[in-house]
Amino acid sequence: MHWISMIGIALAANLDNLGIGVSFGARSTRVPFISNLVIAILSMIAAYLSITLGMVISQYVPSNYANWGGGALIILIGIYAVISDYKSNSKIQNENGITSYIHSPNKADKDNNKVISWKESLTLGVALALNCVVGGFGAGVTGLSPIMTTLFIGLFSLLTVDIGVRAGQQIAKTLIGKWFNLLGGVLLICIGLYEMFV
Template identity: 50%
Template sequence: MHYLSVLLIGIAANLDNLGISVSYGFRSIRITFVSNLMIATVSMICAYLSIIAGEFISQFISIRTANVAGGLIIICIGIKCIIDSFSAQESPSEVKVDSNFSHVITHPDSADVNDDKVISVKESIFLGFALAINCLAMGLGAGITGVSPALTTLSIGLFSFLSIWSGIKLGSKICGMNIGKYSNSVAGFLLIMIGVYEMII
């Protein structure tokens, strides 16, 4: 069983959550326990479905081919994360508060649509989908390599909850530290490591 991959996927899938929640902490925006739990639940549902889809695809190819294909998908996602991190640094943009769902999906840090400094349960569902979209291709690749759907889903849910909780705490105490701009790069390198690991085991 790929316990190391399960752990690293859980961490890599939620580095964006950490960056977003730190930015919320900076702005004194609270995410309640229930809202945080809802975000984790949405992430787990999306992750589980994508892993199952990957597992289904793996039935039609050999184990070796599945490991290589899944590993390559994960590596490509990692490379894209690193490229995106440089693009974001070169062209930073102002994020406006918008109640449009598509805007929240593309700008997760705008989920506080009513600007009341609290992420409600409804807003947390939007935010959960915005953050979970990044995990879909990752989950597909992981499923193809044969990781446990249940353990990987639990790992993603656990680290989702912990990253948002710790990010809010950190952001409210350490102002001026822009962790979010590093999250894509770190996640990218982690994913490349996971992909290589899956290809050689």
């Protein structure tokens, strides 16, 4: 099993969760375990479906091309993430769609009570689950285990949100929080290269 790739994809898919946790922590907003679990479950569902789809498609691709194709796809996702991070840092974005919750997580707390209820976590969870779809598809094409990769993604989702909230006040005062998307993109590029050549 490609443990390094599975862990790397799980981490890359959840770096936004860490950033959102930091944002909530900096605003003294709590994310109860049940709300965090809802987010993790939604990410796992999206990941499993996309990984399975990738595996099905890989059956029609010669095995010697599958790793190259999947690795190249993961690299392209990483490059896109790096470019998106650059653009988002170079201008202010006015977003109103589901992905706006990633860049403005405080919108999830609709009643402004400093607690993200499980109902409020549904919309946020869907937005974060989208991060798992394309990377999961690439993982499926390269032949990574759907169950193990999905479990890693769920575990890392729980951990990154919780760690982010706990460390929010400290990290929010530094520049580290601004680099999560860029780090995720670079990590995906490295995973893609690993899958292609190792």
